[in-house]
Amino acid sequence: MPRRVVVTGLGVISAIGLNAADFWHALQGGCSGIAPLKAADRSLLRFSNGAEVRNYVPAQHFDEKELGLLDRFAQFGVIAAREAIAAAGVEWTGELRERTAIVTGSCVGGQNTQDDGFVNLYRNNIPRVNPFTIPRTMENAAASRISLETGVVGPTYTVSTACSSSNHAIGQAFWMVRSGAAELAITGGSEAVFSLGFLKAWEAMRVVSPDTCRPFSKDRRGLILGEGGAMLVLEPLDAARARGASILGEIVGFGMSSDAFHITQPSPDGAARAMRAALYDAQLEPAQIGYINAHGTATIANDAAETAAIRKVFVEHADRLAVSSTKSMHGHTLGAAGAIEAAATILALRNGILPPTANFTGSDPACDLDVIPNIARAAVVEFALSNSFAFGGLNAVLAFRRFETLPSQ
Amino acid sequence: MSHEELTARVRSIIAATQQLPQERISADSTFEELGIDSLDGINILFAVESEFNINIPDEAAQSLRSVRDVIDGIAKLLDSGQGNQATASA
Numbered sequence: 358m359p360r361r362v363v364v365t366g367l368g369v370i371s372a373i374g375l376n377a378a379d380f381w382h383a384l385q386g387g388c389s390g391i392a393p394l395k396a397a398d399r400s401l402l403r404f405s406n407g408a409e410v411r412n413y414v415p416a417q418h419f420d421e422k423e424l425g426l427l428d429r430f431a432q433f434g435v436i437a438a439r440e441a442i443a444a445a446g447v448e449w450t451g452e453l454r455e456r457t458a459i460v461t462g463s464c465v466g467g468q469n470t471q472d473d474g475f476v477n478l479y480r481n482n483i484p485r486v487n488p489f490t491i492p493r494t495m496e497n498a499a500a501s502r503i504s505l506e507t508g509v510v511g512p513t514y515t516v517s518t519a520c521s522s523s524n525h526a527i528g529q530a531f532w533m534v535r536s537g538a539a540e541l542a543i544t545g546g547s548e549a550v551f552s553l554g555f556l557k558a559w560e561a562m563r564v565v566s567p568d569t570c571r572p573f574s575k576d577r578r579g580l581i582l583g584e585g586g587a588m589l590v591l592e593p594l595d596a597a598r599a600r601g602a603s604i605l606g607e608i609v610g611f612g613m614s615s616d617a618f619h620i621t622q623p624s625p626d627g628a629a630r631a632m633r634a635a636l637y638d639a640q641l642e643p644a645q646i647g648y649i650n651a652h653g654t655a656t657i658a659n660d661a662a663e664t665a666a667i668r669k670v671f672v673e674h675a676d677r678l679a680v681s682s683t684k685s686m687h688g689h690t691l692g693a694a695g696a697i698e699a700a701a702t703i704l705a706l707r708n709g710i711l712p713p714t715a716n717f718t719g720s721d722p723a724c725d726l727d728v729i730p731n732i733a734r735a736a737v738v739e740f741a742l743s744n745s746f747a748f749g750g751l752n753a754v755l756a757f758r759r760f761e762t763l764p765s766q
Numbered sequence: 767m768s769h770e771e772l773t774a775r776v777r778s779i780i781a782a783t784q785q786l787p788q789e790r791i792s793a794d795s796t797f798e799e800l801g802i803d804s805l806d807g808i809n810i811l812f813a814v815e816s817e818f819n820i821n822i823p824d825e826a827a828q829s830l831r832s833v834r835d836v837i838d839g840i841a842k843l844l845d846s847g848q849g850n851q852a853t854a855s856a
Contacts, residue, residue, distance in 0.1 A: 403824060563808050563824045579824070621805045657828075658804070 361609075362534045363760060365602040366445025366590030368437035368545075369700050371687045372408035372583050376440055380687075380697075381704045384712040385733045389686045391569050391581050391716075396551035404565045407551060408583030408688025426489055427502060428467030433586030433693070434499025434547030435506065442507065442543065445590035446602060449508060458539035459500045459513040460530040461588075462522030462546030464692030465555065466496035472552035496692075499547050499586070511539060517692065520652070522546055524695030524745035524753035527589065528611035531755070534591045541596075545696035547586025556582070562621075564656050570689070571716045572653035572682035573660050573724040580654040583688020587696035589703075606703035607758040609740070610639025616750030623659055623746055628652075628666035631752035635742060636670075639756040643671045646678060646756075647738035648711050650702045651728075652746045653682020654689055661723040663744065679736065681729040685715035695745040699755060702743045706759035709737045767844070769837075776837050779813045796832045814840060820848040 367377050372390025374380030383390065390408045399405040410433070415424055418436050427435065447453075470493040477483040492498060497515035504513045512533065516526040523546025530544035550556075559565050559582060566579035597604055612634025616627030636643060652663055660682075668675045683701045690697055705711050710733050717730035739759050746752045773793055781788040784806060791800065797807060807830065811822050814836065820843045830836055843849065 403821070561808065561812060563811075563827050565824075567824065619803070619805070622803065 359535050360537065361594035361607060362531050362591050363594045363597050363607045364589050364605045364703055365592055365597050366441035366443070366447070367587070367605055367700050367703060368440025368444065369585070369587045369697060370410060370413070370433050370436050371585035371587070371697055372410055373687050375410070375413060377444070377700065377704070380700065381708070384683060384686060384701055384704070385708070385710050387686070387713045387715045387731055387733060389569065389715045390583070391688060394551065397553045397556050401553060402556055403560050404567050406569060406581055408581055409551060410584055426492055428470045428493040428498060429549035430463060430467055430469070430547050431493070431498035431502055433549060433584070434461055434545070434588065435502050437545060437547065437586040437588040438503045438543055441588040441590045447541065447590060453541060454508050454510050456540035457509045457511045458530055458533050458542040459503050459509055460526045460542060460544045461497070461500040461515045462526035462692045462695060463496045463499065463515060463517060463548055464519050464522050465548065465550070467494035467498060468555050469549055469552045470494050472554040503543060509543070518751045518753070519747035519749055520689070520691050520694055521745040521747035521751050521753040522692035522695065524743065524755055525613065527608070527695060527699055527755060528613065528753055530591055531608045531611050534593060540592065542591040543588055544591060545586065545588035545699070546693040548691045548693040549584045550582045550691060551584060566655065569716045570655045570685050571718060572651065572655040572685050572714050573664070573721060573726065573728040574655070574717045575719045575721040577655040577657065577660060577721070579656050580684070580689045583684070583690040585687060585690050585697055586693050587700040589696070589699060604760045606706055607760050608755060609758045610635045610641065610756030612636070612638055612754045614752045616752070618750055620750070621748050623662040624750065625662045625665035625669060627750055627752050628663060628744065628746050629669040631754045632666065632670045632742060632744065635754035635756045641740055641756060644674045645740050646671070646742055647736070648702070648705065648741040649678060649680045650698045650741065650743040651680050651682045652744040653684055653714065655682070655684065659746065663746070664724045664726055667726060675726065678727065679711050679729055679734065680726045681712055681714045683712050695743065695753065695755070698743045698745070702741050702757050706738055706741055706757060709735060711736050711738065769841070772841060773837055775817065776814070776833060776840065779817055780810055780833065783810050783813050791833060793834045793837060794832070797830070810836070818844065818849050820844065
C-alpha cells in the first residue's frame with residue numbers, strides 16, 4: 358500500500374500577496390495583480406502590463422552578502438520555502454535532514470543577473486562580468502540555498518521544463534515521499550521574468566496581451582507574465598499525524614506526457630494524456646474531480662486546446678466541473694506556475710471556495726466550460742486537478758484531495 | 767519602393783526563412799499552401815521587421831494568412847511613415 362502524502366506547509370510570494378494568507382485573500386476576492394510594468398522601460402515594449410511582486414523589500418529577508426549571491430528568482434524560492442517550513446513546524450534532526458528531498462522548478466533561472474552582466478559587457482564595454490553571475494544564474498540556485506539554510510542533505514535538484522517546471526518538480530517530490538525514497542520534501546518553484554531582454558523575447562513570440570489576462574474569455578488577447586514563487590512541505594500522512602502537524606491538503610496523483618506534436622502549438626491529445634495519467638496515478642474516475650485549476654494562459658491557442666482536452670477526458674462530466682485560471686490574477690509565472698497554482702488549489706479545497714477566472718468578459722464557444730467568471734464560488738470539492746502545459750509540448754498534471762480533519766484531531 | 771520590388775523582397779524573405787525555392791512563392795500563395803505555421807509566421811514577421819525597419823503590431827500579425835496579406839501590411843506601415851526612409855532622415 359503506497360503511503361499517503363500530505364501538505365503540511367505552504368509558502369507563497371506573488372503579485373497578489375507576499376505570503377500565503379495575503380495570496381489567498383486576493384484569490385478569493387478575485388483581485389488581479391496585473392498592472393503597468395515598473396521593472397522595464399515600457400516605451401521599448403509593445404505590451405505594458407505584468408504581474409510584478411510589489412512592495413517587496415529584499416533587505417527585509419536577506420543580508421547584503423546573501424543578496425550578492427541570490428538572483429530575484431532564487432530570493433522568491435527561498436522566501437516561499439521559509440514560510441512553508443515555518444508553517445509546517447518542521448523540527449530538524451540529523452536523520453530527517455538526510456531523508457529530506459528538495460525539488461524545485463524554474464524555467465529561466467537567474468536571467469535578470471545574466472541580462473545585467475551582458476548589458477555591461479556588450480553595451481557598456483565593461484570587460485568583466487560579476488564573479489557571482491554563475492551561482493546566481495543557475496536554475497538550482499534556490500534549491501541549493503534552501504539546502505544550505507536548512508542543512509538538508511538529501512536528494513536536491515531542479516527541474517526545468519518551461520511552464521511545466523514546478524508541476525514536474527512537485528510531482529517528482531510527491532512520488533519520492535509516496536515511495537519512501539524521502540521522508541519529507543520541500544518542493545515548488547520560483548521565477549523572476551522582468552528583464553528587458555527576456556520581455557523582448559516574449560514580445561517577439563506575439564503571445565503577450567496588450568491589456569490584461571482574460572483566460573477562456575471571448576476577447577482574450579494573450580498571456581500576462583508574472584513573477585513569484587511557491588513552496589510546499591510534503592510528508593507521509595502517518596508521520597504528519599504522529600507529530601501532530603496541521604494538514605493543509607493531500608496530493609493523490611501525478612501524470613506527465615509529451616505532445617510530440619509541435620514546439621510551441623499545444624495538442625489537446627497530449628494534455629488529455631497527462632490528465633488521464635494523473636487520474637490513473639490517483640486511482641480516480643473522471644467523475645470524482647470537482648475542480649480544475651487550468652493552465653489557462655489566455656492565449657487563443659492554449660485555452661481552446663485545454664477546453665478540448667478537458668472534454669476528451671471528462672466527456673459529459675466536463676459540464677459539471679468547475680474550472681478556473683488563477684493566472685488572471687497572479688499572471689503566468691512560467692516555471693513557478695505549477696507551484697503557485699498548487700498553492701491556490703490546496704487553499705481552495707481547504708477553504709471550500711473556488712477562486713474565479715478574473716477579467717472575464719464573455720464566453721467563447723471554443724472554451725465552453727464553467728470557468729467561474731470573476732467571482733469566487735463557495736463549493737466543497739473533494740478532488741481537484743492542477744494543469745501545467747509547457748512550450749515544447751511537455752505536460753504535467755497534479756491531483757489533489759481536500760483533507761478532512763476530524764474534530765478529535 | 768514599387769509594389770513589384772516590395773513583392774520580390776517579401777518572396778525572398780519567405781524563401782530564405784522557410785527554405786523554399788522562390789518560384790514556389792507568389793503573392794497569391796497562402797501560408798497553408800506553403801506549410802507556414804504560427805511559429806514560422808512570427809519568424810517571417812521578425813525577418814520582415816528587420817528588413818524594412820518596421821514594427822508590426824500583434825493584432826495585425828494575427829490576421830495574416832497569405833503572402834499578399836504580408837505585402838499589403840508592409841505597404842500600409844511604410845505609407846504611414848514607418849520604415850527605412852523615416853530612419854534615414856532621422
